[in-house]
Structure formats: C-alpha cells, structure tokens
Amino acid sequence: MNQSNSLFRLIHSLSQSEKRYFTLTAAINRRSSSYLKLFKVLDQQKEYDETLLKERLHKESFISHLSVIKVQLYHFLLKTLRNFHESRSVDFTLKEMMLDAAILNEKALYEESKMKLLRARDLAERYEIWKVLLEILHKEYTLLSITSEKSNIEN
Secondary structure (H helix, E strand, C coil): CHHHHHHHHHHHEEEHHHHHHHHHHHHHHHHHHHHHHHHHHHHCCCCCCCHHHHCCCHHHHCCCCCCCCHHHHHHHHHHHHHHHHHHHHHHHHHHHHHHHHHHHHCCCCCCHHHHHHHHHHHHHHHCCCCHHHHHHHHHHHHHHHHHHHHHHHHC
C-alpha cells in the first residue's frame, strides 16, 4: 500500500474529536498550514483521487513537492494522535515518563531523571505493569552506576 492511500485511510479513520484536535493543533503552527489544506481536501474526498487532489490544490505553493508534504502530514497526524490519546492510558503516561527520564539523562540532569523514574516506578507498581517496571529498575541501576562511586554501588 502506498503512502497516499495510507494517509487517506488514516484521515478517514479519525473520529470527529480527533479531527478537531488535529485542526486546532495545526492552526496554531503557521508552518503546518499546508498540512491543514491537504488534510481538508483529503477529508472531503470519498475515495482517494490523486488527479482531483492536484486539481484542488493547484494554486498552492507546496504542490510541486506534494509527495513530501503527504509524508510529513502522515507523521504529523500520528504525533497529534499520540498527544490526543496520551492522557487516556497508563501505558502512554509511562512511555512518556520513560522518554522524559531518558532525555533528562542525556542532558546530564541525573537527579531530575531519577525523580521521573521514581514516579514512573510508583505508577507501574500501582497498575502492576511488570515489564515496564523491570525496564525502570534497569534504568535506575544504570543511572546509579553513572552517579555513584563504585564502592557505594557494591554496598
């Protein structure tokens, strides 16, 4: 299946609230105005029609690199959907906390990373998500080996 069909199918799989969230998110960012125009045209189509799409968007400056914009829109839509659904799931929340801890760790903000991992561990324990808990414990151990001296780790 090609990228254009995937984008079309993704757009038509969205609920009204997801479409509204995407529209509001895209409207905030001026750079994504081309995404919004493409999104609206694809949303109005009943079946994917590349010729009709190009015809409807022929005056737009991005038409010369439409295939690139379609790929970018697809990824932007997925990112928007992640943001939309993140607060609805403990799994999303845990993944976000783990990503935050990794970013803080890369920035050498070890104490902040440790605090984020502790909150993630509490959440994983509360909901008995053992696989993630093991990953958190591994990251805590790795962080401990970075921040502590060798004699403290052995103790």
